[in-house]
Amino acid sequence: MIKLESLSKHFGKTVVLDGIDLTIEKGEIVVIIGPSGTGKSTLLRCINFLEQPTSGTMTVGNLTVDVNRASRGDILAMRRQTAFVFQNYALFANKTALQNIAERLLVVDKWPKEKAYRRAREILEQIGLAEKADAYPASMSGGQQQRVGIGRAMAAGAEVILFDEPTSSLDPEWVEEVLGLMKQLASERQTMMVVTHEMSFARDVADRVIFIDGGHIVEQGPPSEIFHNPKDPRTKDFLKKILATNPV
Amino acid sequence: MDVLNVEYMLGLVPVLLRYLPLTLQLAGIGMVLALFLACLFAVVRVLRIPVLNQLTIVFISFFRGTPLLVQLFLFYYGLPQLFSALTVIDGVTATVMGLTMHFSAYMAESIRAAIVGVDRSQTEAALSIGMTNGQLMRRIVLPQATRVALPTLMNYFIDMIKATSLAFTLGVTELMGATQKEAAGSFLYFEAFIVAAIMYWIVVELLSKLQNYLETRLNKAYNR
Amino acid sequence: MKTLLINTLLAISLFASAPLLAQDKPLRVGMSGQYFPFTFVEQDELKGFEVDVMNALGKEMGRDIQYETANFSGLFGMLQSGRIDTVANQITITDERKKAYIFSDPYVYDGAQVVTKEGNTEVRGVEDLKGKTVAVNLGSNFEALLEELPYADQITIKTYESNLERDTALGRVDAFVMDRVSASQIIKEKPLPLELAGPTFSQITNAYPFHDTEAGRALRDEVNKALETLRDNGTLASISEKWFGTDITQP
Numbered sequence: 001m002i003k004l005e006s007l008s009k010h011f012g013k014t015v016v017l018d019g020i021d022l023t024i025e026k027g028e029i030v031v032i033i034g035p036s037g038t039g040k041s042t043l044l045r046c047i048n049f050l051e052q053p054t055s056g057t058m059t060v061g062n063l064t065v066d067v068n069r070a071s072r073g074d075i076l077a078m079r080r081q082t083a084f085v086f087q088n089y090a091l092f093a094n095k096t097a098l099q100n101i102a103e104r105l106l107v108v109d110k111w112p113k114e115k116a117y118r119r120a121r122e123i124l125e126q127i128g129l130a131e132k133a134d135a136y137p138a139s140m141s142g143g144q145q146q147r148v149g150i151g152r153a154m155a156a157g158a159e160v161i162l163f164d165e166p167t168s169s170l171d172p173e174w175v176e177e178v179l180g181l182m183k184q185l186a187s188e189r190q191t192m193m194v195v196t197h198e199m200s201f202a203r204d205v206a207d208r209v210i211f212i213d214g215g216h217i218v219e220q221g222p223p224s225e226i227f228h229n230p231k232d233p234r235t236k237d238f239l240k241k242i243l244a245t246n247p248v
Numbered sequence: 249m250d251v252l253n254v255e256y257m258l259g260l261v262p263v264l265l266r267y268l269p270l271t272l273q274l275a276g277i278g279m280v281l282a283l284f285l286a287c288l289f290a291v292v293r294v295l296r297i298p299v300l301n302q303l304t305i306v307f308i309s310f311f312r313g314t315p316l317l318v319q320l321f322l323f324y325y326g327l328p329q330l331f332s333a334l335t336v337i338d339g340v341t342a343t344v345m346g347l348t349m350h351f352s353a354y355m356a357e358s359i360r361a362a363i364v365g366v367d368r369s370q371t372e373a374a375l376s377i378g379m380t381n382g383q384l385m386r387r388i389v390l391p392q393a394t395r396v397a398l399p400t401l402m403n404y405f406i407d408m409i410k411a412t413s414l415a416f417t418l419g420v421t422e423l424m425g426a427t428q429k430e431a432a433g434s435f436l437y438f439e440a441f442i443v444a445a446i447m448y449w450i451v452v453e454l455l456s457k458l459q460n461y462l463e464t465r466l467n468k469a470y471n472r
Numbered sequence: 473m474k475t476l477l478i479n480t481l482l483a484i485s486l487f488a489s490a491p492l493l494a495q496d497k498p499l500r501v502g503m504s505g506q507y508f509p510f511t512f513v514e515q516d517e518l519k520g521f522e523v524d525v526m527n528a529l530g531k532e533m534g535r536d537i538q539y540e541t542a543n544f545s546g547l548f549g550m551l552q553s554g555r556i557d558t559v560a561n562q563i564t565i566t567d568e569r570k571k572a573y574i575f576s577d578p579y580v581y582d583g584a585q586v587v588t589k590e591g592n593t594e595v596r597g598v599e600d601l602k603g604k605t606v607a608v609n610l611g612s613n614f615e616a617l618l619e620e621l622p623y624a625d626q627i628t629i630k631t632y633e634s635n636l637e638r639d640t641a642l643g644r645v646d647a648f649v650m651d652r653v654s655a656s657q658i659i660k661e662k663p664l665p666l667e668l669a670g671p672t673f674s675q676i677t678n679a680y681p682f683h684d685t686e687a688g689r690a691l692r693d694e695v696n697k698a699l700e701t702l703r704d705n706g707t708l709a710s711i712s713e714k715w716f717g718t719d720i721t722q723p
Contacts, residue, residue: 048376080378090369094391094469104377107387136469156377263516325549335554339542419502419542419550429505429513429541 001026002047002160002191007056007067009042016042018215019056024160027189031196031206031223035238039215040195044162047193048082049075061159080108083153087165089145091137091152097144098124098133101151123151127181143174147181154185161185163194199242203227211235257439260430264443267426272451274340274422275409278347282355282408283401285348289356291385294363304356311353317414320346324418339418347411351404358400362393395466402459406452423447498536499691501526502556505541509657509715510562521715522560525579528707532698551681557691558680565677573681574688576695579708580679581723583672584617585652589640590665595647597670602626607636607648614649617674641665653720660717671723 002024009017016039024030032040046053046067047060053067060081065074091100098120105116124130127147137145146166153161163182167175179201186192186205196202202209203223210220211232219232230236289308292300311319324342328335337345366389374384416425423444431440503511503522511520518539530537540556550556551573558576565575586606588595595604598621605628608614615629632639636648641664652672659666680695682688702708708721 050372050376076378076380079376084373084376086369086373086376088369090367090373092370092373092388093367094388094395096469103387104379107383108378136471138470139472152373152377259515266516321546321549325546325553328553328555332554338555416541417543417546419540419546419555421505421541425505425541425543426513426516428543429518430515432504432506432508433512433514433519435508 001059001061002193003057003059003064004047005057005059007043007046007058008054009039009046009051010054016215017046017053020215020217022210022217024191024193026159026191029186029192029194029205029207030210031194031202031208032210032212033195033197033199033202033238033242034212034218038213040212041164043212044084044164044193044195047078047160048084048162049078050084080156081159083156083158083161085146085149085153085161085163085166087168089137089142089149089169091145091148093137096134096136097129097140097148097151100137100148101155104152104156120151120155123154126154126184127151141174142170143177146170146174146178150178150181150185154190160191160193163192163196165195165197167196167198197242199227211238213238252442253436253439256434256436257443260440260443263430264423264426264447267421267423268447268451270340270420271409271412271423274343274347274412274415274420275405278344278351278408278412279405281344281348282352282404285352286355286359287390289352290359290363293356293360295381307349308353308356311349312357316346316350316411317417319350320414320418339415339420342418343412343415343420347408350411351408355397355401355404358404359393359397362397362400363389365396366392395463395470398462398466399459402455406455409451409455410448498538499530499533499558500538500540500556502540502542502547502550502559503561504544504547506544507561511541511560521711522562524711524714525702525708526560528702528711529695529698532701533694551683554683557688558682558695560680562678563681565679569681572684574684574692576680576682576692577699578677578679579699579703580653580720581672581675581677582652582720583675584614584649585655585672586647586649586669587637587640587655587659587666588647588669589643590667592646592667592669595669598673600669601647604628604646605630607632607639607645609633609636609650612650618649637662637664637666652718653716656716656718656720668718675723 002022004020004022007017007020008015020043032043034040042051045051047058049070055068057064057066058078060078063074063077063081065078070078092103095103098117101123102116102120105111105119106113111119121130121133124133127150129144129147129151132140132144132148137148140148150161150166166182167178170178175198179198182192182194182201183205194201194206206223208220209223209226211218211226211234213234219226219230219235226235227239230239289304292304320342323337323345324339327337370388370392371384374388379387412422413424415422416428421429427440427444431437434440505511505513505518507520509520511518511522513519518541523539526537540550542550544561547556547559547561551559562580563569565578569575584598586595586598586601594600601618601621602623603626606618607630608618610631610633615631618624618627618629621627630645636645637658639645640648647669652668655668659668680692682692699708703721709719712719712721
């Protein structure tokens, strides 16, 4: 379970997140939508402490921290509970696909080598890239890289996987294979928070859609409700624009 | 111009070869220590560790800002004048100290640049899976920075080999010192220094081969 | 405050160098190894006038000699920092150096030397150059030295790029002037009928510098005593003859 209470993030005088309150149940698939620059990515990055939140409290699993009193140990523990999938994949350039997935198990979780690599191979099977085990990121397509990126997040056994626009950097031909893998994860009831502009994914896979604008949660609900019966004029406006370019 | 005295040159080869190992030792030990120190400095600079960062900046500034020969003189002649117990620093030690500090200052800056040049996304990815700063440096950033820094570091190593020729000023008879003295005895300066030059050249050529090999290995991950 | 500091340091260094007084310690001698024929290397062997003299001194004193070679620019630093006891590299006694070090008695006397054709009875020294033609090397300071003589206006000076010794031997000039050591070497090495005429003028003396400490003074006295013996028994002269064909250890 994830619980955010009055989570805020200021960049200087700019308020990017303004007191977000949010609870996500275990196994829930949440898709976050909203205009660019409204704090969607920042929200995910705050949960992973890639950004230091300005104030608020976060609970992930059985770990609760007041962001202002978080020790180094708290931050590391929080990161270990929240896996991150980056828009630009961000695979370790000096490591093979297999090593990318095993890295966290070896270094952070201190698994023995053999066990870590066995687990990494299992994940490679799951993401359909067993034959790419020894390939380096530079030699893989964008779609393959992002699948390894997801595999790396899966290896963590984290409470939640945070997807930050996972298909935005991909050529259109690779989008489907990545979304397919995410759907597979969703069907296994992996708790997920996904920031995306893929409205079809939101409609088909999400348990809940959250619309964020101006650092606030404007509206949230099941996809059917948000897409077919939005209440707030800002939600209506956003959907009208985005559905014109990305029809569901 | 007289013809080159080839017989003298050939006779000089085995004599000078006796001093080549010392030259290589000075540079080799200096390089290992300098690399270690430079990595430490670079990490301190990149992570901006308080106090250490300021000290490192001053250290680098001094050792980059003054000639190596001046530093060697300071270590070898200057310090014992202040503290007579430091006369125990012999010429070899002072040379290695000088080479280490001088070149670590230069190398720290190129390693720092290479570290800073590693894509920010690499750092974020490592942090996101819960690595500590140390793990991040050791496993992700330094290996990638090594690839970028390698050609520059090799250049410094080559430079260091040649800089060992200053050691004779501290009474350490290495390849250059031996050559100077032999040339003074025979007046065949051109011949003597040609032999020494060829020896340095061969060593540097072998190092270039090593560099190519290492570069190929380190670039393996980056070939499409 | 500053003097106190210096005195303290001096006292410490004195204390530290005190064991040097022990007879069993070798005398540590610095030289460049690059000044033919005084100190040079042939097939890895250190040789030369300085080495021969120093070995003879060591034998006389009953001390081993430990040679340390370094570039000339490093020698005084090694002496200053106590890594060697003295320098054997034709160190000229100057007022500047006398402020920092004490010197042994001179063992080489050098200076401007008049050289004539062998058998020249007219020119037997610098005072005989009046009315003569004298060769000097272009760019050397010997021309200036001749100009300083009271009878300079009666000397015809000819400057040479090279081969002034040949013209002297051929009688085209009456004499040439250069430093005694170089002149001696030319006479020894070239098959030309030349000889030194008279003693040097504008004399310089070369000697061994030591630290101005108790230990340094003791070493200096020891070396002086041995030098005197070697001078008296002709050893110095014979070493000089061997390398220069003349005795440069006398004024």
